[in-house]
Amino acid sequence: MANGNQKANENVNVENNQVQQTPEQPQNVQQPAETEKGGFGAFCKRNWKKIVAGVTGALAIGGSAVLAYKKGKAAGIMSVPVPQQQETEDYSLNPNE
DSSP, rough: HHHHHHHHEEEHHHHHHHHHHSSOOOOOOOOOSSSOOOSSHHHHHHHHHHHHHHHHHHHHHHHHHHHHHHHHHHHHHHHHHOOOOOOOOOOOOOTTO
């Protein structure tokens, strides 16, 4: 029995070797239907989502900076007390005033 199993395994190995030894068939290489065009327009078409996200982020950062500047300026103005008007001597030449 051991010889029978060994012969069966050899047959399987021989068949596997024969299958592996067959020459490789050339693969079909498909050419793209359209040639990709370079340039800025093609780049924008491929990456429009990234461009929109970048512009939106830049505008958000810029707008936030402007608002922070205005609020800081307003807070700085409000932190300084308003000078009180003191009566100063009147140096006018009109004696009736």
